[in-house]
Structure formats: structure tokens, C-alpha cells
Amino acid sequence: xxxxxxxxxxxxxxxxxxxPPADVARLAQAAGLAxxxxxxxxxxxxxxxxxxxxxxxxxRVVSGCEFSVKAxxxxxxxxxxxxxxxxxxxxxxxxxxxxxxxxxxxxxxxxLRRLGVVIELADVVxxxxxxxxxxxxxxxxxxxxxxxxxxxxxxxxxxGRGRPAxxxxxxxxxxxxxxxxxxxxxxxxxxxxxxxGTEGQIRQFQEQGLDGLEVRHPSHYPGTERRLTKIAERxxxxxSGGSDWHGDKELGDSHAPLGGLDIPMEWLEKLEERRATxxxxxxxxxRKAST
Numbered sequence: 001x002x003x004x005x006x007x008x009x010x011x012x013x014x015x016x017x018x019x020p021p022a023d024v025a026r027l028a029q030a031a032g033l034a035x036x037x038x039x040x041x042x043x044x045x046x047x048x049x050x051x052x053x054x055x056x057x058x059x060r061v062v063s064g065c066e067f068s069v070k071a072x073x074x075x076x077x078x079x080x081x082x083x084x085x086x087x088x089x090x091x092x093x094x095x096x097x098x099x100x101x102x103x104x105x106x107x108x109x110x111x112l113r114r115l116g117v118v119i120e121l122a123d124v125v126x127x128x129x130x131x132x133x134x135x136x137x138x139x140x141x142x143x144x145x146x147x148x149x150x151x152x153x154x155x156x157x158x159x160g161r162g163r164p165a166x167x168x169x170x171x172x173x174x175x176x177x178x179x180x181x182x183x184x185x186x187x188x189x190x191x192x193x194x195x196x197g198t199e200g201q202i203r204q205f206q207e208q209g210l211d212g213l214e215v216r217h218p219s220h221y222p223g224t225e226r227r228l229t230k231i232a233e234r235x236x237x238x239x240s241g242g243s244d245w246h247g248d249k250e251l252g253d254s255h256a257p258l259g260g261l262d263i264p265m266e267w268l269e270k271l272e273e274r275r276a277t278x279x280x281x282x283x284x285x286x287r288k289a290s291t
Contacts, residue, residue: 004034004265008062009079009191009214009242010258012038013129014046015066016136018247021046022053024258025061031259035060035268037081037242042067042097042132044085062268065094066191067181070171072201074161077191078174079214079240080181082275087184097172101133104169108138111165112158117147135159136246178209187275189240192217194224199231211274212238216263218256219244238274240267 011017012024019027021038024046028036038050038061047063054061063085067078083090109121119141127144128137139154148154158165174188181188189212190197190205197213215228216239232239241263243256 005032005259006035006037006060006263006265006268007031007033007242007245007259007261008037008064008081008240008263008268008271009039009066009217010036010245011040011066011247012046012050013131014038014043015040015132016128016134016246017131018249021050025050025053025057025059027258028054028059029057031257033059033259034265035062036258037062037064037079037268039064039066039079039242040132041065041134042094042101044083044090044094045132047083047085060268067097067177067188068169068171069174069177071174071196073196074168075171076174076193076196078177078181078210079189079191079242080177080186081189081240081271082186083181084184090180090184093180098132100170104167105133105138107167108135108159108165111167112138112142115158115164117142117158117165119145119147138165173208174205174210175208178211182209182278185275185279187211187238187271187278189214189238192219192244193228194219197224197228197231199234202231202237203235206235206237210237212240212271214240214242216241216261217244218261238271240271 012021038047040046044063044065051061062081063083065080065083069076069078105124106121123141124137127140139151139159142148142154178188191214213228213232215225243258243260245258246255
């Protein structure tokens with residue numbers, strides 16, 4: 001019997017993904033996945049819908065979120081798992097992050113206008129359709145207007161770090177986010193570290209509350225995955241992996257199809273065991289990771 005597979009990094013229209021949360025669960029079932037973690041940027045808003053759909057389809061949905069925090073090189077993404085949607089303290093923090101995203105989108109649109117690329121913030125908000133605003137929404141408007149040929153072109157010419165319309169966003173520290181995640185019963189893992197993941201740097205992150213590393217990601221070469229996995233083992237940290245799937249039209253270089261990477265159910269089970277140990281719970285053998 002084949003080993004059950006999971007995908008612990010994917011996005012919906014609650015942030016910058018292409019598909020509504022319920023469709024993400026449906027597509028996960030079609031891809032043969034036993035579980036997914038919905039990890040939208042700065043929101044857990046899509047989790048309840050995805051969870052309801054997943055329960056009807058036999059797909060576990062782990063409540064997750066992708067946070068952005070300060071790093072020595074600029075910005076680090078954190079994948080948080082087992083978050084309680086609707087938790088007052090968590091939602092207050094996330095609302096502040098989404099407000100900062102809106103202000104950043106305004107600034108990006110203004111920079112584009114100065115470059116002679118005239119788009120409206122209203123167009124970006126329309127494309128986001130209620131999701132947490134991000135640069136991909138601006139990129140989609142640029143593609144729709146024919147300014148850019150595709151998403152990679154939009155980021156390469158205008159929106160990527162160091163490009164003329166790039167705007168830094170105010171970022172919390174890793175320690176601030178890790179403390180929040182732990183306070184509500186979750187785990188915090190560093191997403192797609194790549195070459196930034198030196199052992200010395202990861203030790204510092206661990207001291208600041210980091211629980212583990214996303215070792216398997218489309219942007220990681222096999223050697224990168226092996227190196228990060230060995231570091232995680234030496235430091236007693238958790239590991240995770242996922243496609244970073246945003247949809248089927250805009251894969252780019254750093255995303256894969258939903259379920260496109262081989263992530264075993266065992267990784268999710270070990271994450272759940274670690275979460276239970278941290279909170280003093282016990283995990284029965286047959287317990288489903290549905291939170």
C-alpha cells in the first residue's frame with residue numbers, strides 16, 4: 001500500500017493563491033493527498049472553509065499561516081502550524097499585518113505611476129478579492145494590462161527586491177512571531193531558507209523560538225535539502241515540506257503543483273507530536289491532524 005502523502009505549504013484566495021479554500025481541498029483530494037496545511041500569508045481566514053470541504057472529502061486540513069519576519073538578509077518567511085482560527089490575540093496581530101500590506105500596496109502603485117506604469121490601487125484590491133494584499137496581486141494587474149508578459153517578468157522588472165517599484169514592509173522579529181505562535185498552541189518553522197540556512201544562523205533562530213525548518217521546497221536543490229535536514233537533526237528541530245502552491249497558472253521557479261513534492265504523512269505526525277509535547281498533551285495513535 002502506498003504511503004500517504006501530504007503538502008504542508010499551499011495558498012488560497014485568502015491571500016495570493018488562485019483558488020478559493022474549498023477548491024484547494026478539492027484539488028488536494030484529486031492530487032491524492034491525505035492532508036494539506038493551508039498557509040496563506042498573514043491570515044487564517046480561509047481555514048474554516050477549507051476544513052469543512054476537507055472533512056467532506058476525507059482530506060485533513062491543518063490550520064496554518066505564513067508570516068514574514070526580519071532576517072539579517074532582509075526577510076524570512078515562517079510557516080506556523082496548528083493555529084486556532086479566530087483566536088483574538090492572533091487575529092489582532094494578523095489584522096495589523098494585513099493593514100501594513102495594504103499600505104505597502106499603495107506605495108508600490110505610487111512608485112509604478114512614477115515609472116510611467118499607471119495602474120490603480122482599486123485594480124489591485126479587485127484582483128485580491130478580499131485576500132491579504134501582496135505583490136502577486138500587483139503582478140497580476142501588470143500582466144492583465146499587458147505591461148508584463150507573466151508573473152516572473154513583473155517581479156524581475158518591477159516588484160522583486162532591488163527593482164524600481166519594490167517597497168520594504170515593516171516586519172516583526174522572529175521572536176515576536178514565535179512567542180505568539182507558541183502562545184496559541186502552534187509551531188513555527190522557517191520556510192524555504194535555501195542558502196541562507198547556515199547552521200550558525202539557524203542556531204540563533206532556534207534561540208529566538210524557531211521550532212524547525214522547511215527542508216523540502218521547490219526552490220531547494222537536493223544538496224540544500226540534505227544539508228538543512230542534517231542541521232535539523234543535529235539541533236533537534238522539526239522538519240517540514242511543501243509545494244508552496246499558489247495555483248496552476250503562475251508556478252514560476254519557486255512553486256510546484258499541489259502535491260508535486262513527496263512529503264510523507266510521517267512528517268505531519270511528527271509535527272503533531274512535537275506540538276503536543278510542547279503543550280503537555282498526548283497524541284493517541286488514531287488522532288487526526290485536523291486542527
